[in-house]
Amino acid sequence: MSIREFIDAETYNVKRTMDLDPAAKSPWEVLLLYPHIKALRSYRIANRLWKNDHRFLARWVSNRARRKTGIEIHPGATIGRGLVIDHGMGVVIGETAIVEDDCQLYHGVTLGGVGTTDIKRHPTLKKGAYVGSGAKVLGNITLGESSKVGANAVVLQDVPDHATAVGMPARIITKQKGE
Incomplete structure (x- = not known):
């Protein structure tokens, strides 16, 4: 990710948060005070380190972000633009998770893996997916x-x-026509 792409992603995340959160009063407030913006900023740095085989440093950056924000994003995850993690405390995004553009997660969400192999073991969220608290x-x-x-x-x-989808285990309750 180039510096320009980094800035564009950050700007888009701030704008999307302003659009979705009625409590957000200014872009500066979102940029400087919203935990998910800080966590995603750290993720972008950690992800670049991960891809360049600096795995220990990538994990150090992501662990530091988790301690500061309460949001744990593995540096190996793939995250698109516009992810909003509202009230993000306790959110976990695993190593092989893929989160496409404009998704929304609430506090306590886990995108978790099953198994211990090196193959894809975490979920994929397609564009615009929403996951409740x-x-x-x-x-x-x-x-x-x-x-x-x-x-x-x-x-x-x-x-x-x-x-x-709702419940434990989740079942489909509605299917809307394409928008």
Whole structure:
């Protein structure tokens, strides 16, 4: 990621947070005080280090961010633009997780793995996916585009595009037509 791409990603995240959070009063407030912005900034640095085989330093950066923000993002994860982690305390994003653009997570969400192999073991969130407070999305599964997961759900299987999943284990309760 170039410096220009880094700045563009940061700017987009601030704008998206302003659009989604009615409590956000100014871009400066979001940039300087919102924990998920700090966590994503650290993630971008750690991810670059990870990709350049500086694994120890990458983990050091991500662990420091976790201690400061309460948000744990593995430096090997793949995260697109516009991720908003509202009230982010306790969020965990695992090493092989893929989070596409414009997703939204709330506090206590885990994008967790199953198994101990080096293959993909964490979920993929397609563009615009929403995961409610306390939800656990586990394994190499996919949350479809603009899908929603209710608070405290435990998701163990794919959720189709534009669908809503709730419960333990999660079940599909609605599927909306494409937007």
